[in-house]
Amino acid sequence: MTREITLSKAVNEGIAEEMRRDPAVFLMGEDVAEAGTPFKVLSGLVEEFGTERVIDTPISEPGFVGMAVGAAMTGSRPIVDLMFGDFIFLVMDQLCNQAAKTHYMSGGKLTVPMVLRTNLGATRRSAAQHSQSLHALVAHIPGLKVALPSSAYEAKGLLKTAIRDDNPVVIFEDKLMYQDKAQVPEEEYLIPFGEANVVRPGRDITLVATSSMVQVCTKAADALAKEGIEAEVIDPRTIVPLDEATILDSVRKTSRVIVVDEGHQSFGVTAEIAARIAEKAFYYLDAPVARMGAMDVPVPFSPALEDLTVPTPEGVAARARQLCRGEVADAA
Amino acid sequence: MTREITLSKAVNEGIAEEMRRDPAVFLMGEDVAEAGTPFKVLSGLVEEFGTERVIDTPISEPGFVGMAVGAAMTGSRPIVDLMFGDFIFLVMDQLCNQAAKTHYMSGGKLTVPMVLRTNLGATRRSAAQHSQSLHALVAHIPGLKVALPSSAYEAKGLLKTAIRDDNPVVIFEDKLMYQDKAQVPEEEYLIPFGEANVVRPGRDITLVATSSMVQVCTKAADALAKEGIEAEVIDPRTIVPLDEATILDSVRKTSRVIVVDEGHQSFGVTAEIAARIAEKAFYYLDAPVARMGAMDVPVPFSPALEDLTVPTPEGVAARARQLCRGEVADAA
């Protein structure tokens, strides 16, 4: 049995279920309790679980992430709410020097079962410090897992898996998607890490799309279908671990691929996935490995500029057409 | 006229020359003055320029990097010494949310001419928090330039260019190379950003190598030459801006390439360069685009393990042989 709920509600349910199941789980962050966060994602949780388990913190991101690491090392399973993904820069030391490395540095003796929930996504007119999609940075650091839900269904299933994982997991929700609805089971379910979802099957070209870009690519695929081009849309769901096999299988079948992600293009997620394809599906490719990330500029405030910086369905479809029609020469 | 000096000395000279030339240049960091840093790279500068311009700071990395940003916005040209590259996690907010974006967010009115000097490199038995090569992270953030000197010559020339650049520049020196010597001109010289160096010409395979990996690849090329394989070694010198043209020209000529870098392989520098090649030199390639980064594990302390995590001349040569002899099938 499923029903349609928003991504926001799905996250809320996922957390509530896990907090009921396991008393070691608690939540901390800025304005997570009465206010339920500025996005209202956590509304109602403090009423059920009390201020001991839904903890409002001061504006001390490095401090409370560090505390989450220590709490996780000693038997708690904290979920940390980081209000904007852009603030991850503030907590990189605690996340990447401490949380990510503790298990390894201790030779497997200490574990850090914590979840850092945050968000990504531009076009909300929030300008350069509230619009970034910074998941590539944490994906570069061994010891962290990184999940990128693309709908309410994934948001709940991946979050529950994250909470039960014994490693630090960073989960980036698309802040523009909180009110988007999807079918979500009534029953409990988990989505395993490292299993990509074939969102839409196709034979002519593969669109590997993360997070917000799954919708963009699905729309592009709809448009392409009308022209007789069948695009296969693949959502990795987690980029660490990455389900390389599903991606490679698809590319080997279609021989063409565009990797689409909302992080900056250079040194970002599209690079890693494209590079793996270029190495491991090389002999199957009929066209250059294409990728589309966010433009390599800080996110501008002006709507007239901001919309230019993120891949669109039209842009993806246009690129797909070029690749499928062999219109692509090596660029200079 | 050249003479042979260490990388350490080259850096020291570069700073001294620029401080003599421009009174707006100053230096700050932990133990940079009397101690001249733990690596002794800055010895003697405080004697010449005094404690006003060679400033010992408390252990407050976010604080003094933030101050450098403000100083740079108001007419100074600070050089910040970050003792270990691993501490960059602590300063990411000031570097990436502030320094990198100020020029753009202000519509071009404010500039941040600062240099962050730090280091990279493992195999010094310094374990997971003092051995990372984190340059990929900053390369992902538009607004920052990123230089990776591979010898004393580059270290001086790139650093002087960095100090004169009106943008925030992060320069990573290889901490294992401080005592390595190279020929360095007596006369003043600058190395422009965005111009790769063809370290060694060759026709059979291209080795794109950054920083510490230039030596590794040069050694690999020597070994390969004895077997009749002529490898071309290319050092991008700056990864932002990246001299794509020189890399692509080489790959179009050799048709084979390995990208080698000491950062973690996944979501790192090798991915970006490999992806650009796979997109833009696709029709010239005779073999999969190969890459070799540091192993995706935190850096282990034990010598028995640490040495396994970084690309070696033998490893690079072996991979090159496979590629040149067509022994590479698509991996699963």
Next chain:
Amino acid sequence: MGQAKANTEDYLRMYTQMVRIRAFEDNANQLYLSAKMPGLTHMYSGQEAVAVGICEALEDDDRITSTHRGHGHCVAKGAEFKQMFCELLGKAEGYCRGKGGSMHIADQDHGNLGANAIVGGSMGIATGAALTAKLQGTGRVAVCFFGDGATAQGLWYEVMNMAALWKLPVIYACENNGYSEYTKTEEIAAGSITARAEAFGIESFEVDGQDVLAVNDLTQKLVARCRKGEGPFFMNLKTYRYHGHHVGDINRDYYRAKDEEAEWKTLRDPIVNFGKWLEEQRIVTADELVGINDTVRKEAEEAVAYAEKAAYPDASEVDMHVYAGVPHALSA
């Protein structure tokens, strides 16, 4: 309130500047409510005496750093309505060519180094501006505005320490409006904020932030002492924000009482009270005050009308100002 009947001109300018801030905010709010403004904004109304009292004690080339709640600082430091409204609407004639928006508005020509969307993010910048002032002997002073919530950011303690060690000409001005977002200050600040600054050996002051003359008197003294090398200083200014945390924060009964709001607005309004005092002291008549208000209102409305008609930046601007000296980052 202060004494003296002298300085009529100064008083009228302070009054006018406070009225201008209020008028600016009323119009900004209106733009939001009528869906003409992209994104959100944080109203400064209620806190005018802080920005005006402080900025009127500064020279044009003294520097300030501002916050997410930054329109007041910008106006008080000398900015024009037209360029400000253009910026809020993302237009090319804005102070930042529409790239910054409300949260990043900067006015370099009058020493405003910019608003900042990272809470506490400008503490290093202001301190660094003071470092330039000291190193270059410019005699300039830097004022760092921040909220009570921002005192939870570790960065503040790092830069206070350095400012105190090096006697930098910086004034830390905490606008203590009792709330950070939806949380009362006492819930997120242990001990005494003033004592925290004092512990670093920084002379500190608590002052009524609704009393423009008290703020101005104190600031004048501290600025003069800063110029003599007696800085840094800390000011804890008790004040109140009239609106919600941002323009969308309408239903706020759950975190603060309507009565409390009413009390501040009726009894402690900085403009009304200063106006009354000016009348009592026979410095102005009630009619003259009305005249000032009318003129300002007209100025604001004209600026809004101008900004509404002004042009958006051209699409080609999107990759301008990423790097100083590089006209277009993506076609370089």
Next chain:
Amino acid sequence: MGQAKANTEDYLRMYTQMVRIRAFEDNANQLYLSAKMPGLTHMYSGQEAVAVGICEALEDDDRITSTHRGHGHCVAKGAEFKQMFCELLGKAEGYCRGKGGSMHIADQDHGNLGANAIVGGSMGIATGAALTAKLQGTGRVAVCFFGDGATAQGLWYEVMNMAALWKLPVIYACENNGYSEYTKTEEIAAGSITARAEAFGIESFEVDGQDVLAVNDLTQKLVARCRKGEGPFFMNLKTYRYHGHHVGDINRDYYRAKDEEAEWKTLRDPIVNFGKWLEEQRIVTADELVGINDTVRKEAEEAVAYAEKAAYPDASEVDMHVYAGVPHALSA
């Protein structure tokens, strides 16, 4: 020094533990000098009364976090020499299977959450451990060891604030040895370190860190009060490190006087003085003390010999412990 002649057993254990730390360090230094130890290490000698005085007031399942100068804490909290020396030499039988080394030594079984190579990096972790204790009502206490230099890290202020707000059972123990690296504390710390903690409403104490009984008495009281919910507390412990900043820091006249070193070593040695007191109080004889020293020396030498012969971890361990639950990260 304390009173009472009672508790002979406790006194002897404290004495023995201090001697064990000294012996451990002497051997570690020897291993470095004879080039048998990979990397560098930071000697704890001189500060023994701090680690022992505090840890002897803790239960086995109370938690501590340690620093780069961490061998003393590790021994004092109950670790064995063999596993410690194995760790220092990167051997598989080390506490962290050789993956952590000196700077990351952890001993989970006795509540040591690990040394940390990021100065101040464990302040969040200790506070988080105290949060678990409070949330789960375990009655445990956490002690956070750090140096005077670490007080410059903003993180400390962030976590002190939260610890004070939430009355967490954590004791911040500042080992004030007068130096951070090659710089005197007074050059990098403005105002009063103790006042900084007090400003957060944290009850604070200054204590002679060379007097093991004074340290132990105070800690016992504070631990008891923590368990009753009266935490957090701050202890400023005046102490001294006998060796250089690390084993390689031999020529240190430029930053600290030989006389000063001699004075501390001859007049204020925590072991010698406590030994004298034990004799004076007729708790032990001089011969008994010699006996303890001999036994410990033998234990240390045996452990060194064992560790030297022990095996390095197998190469296959390199990608183990990256992720809990994943046997080998790179073949998953």
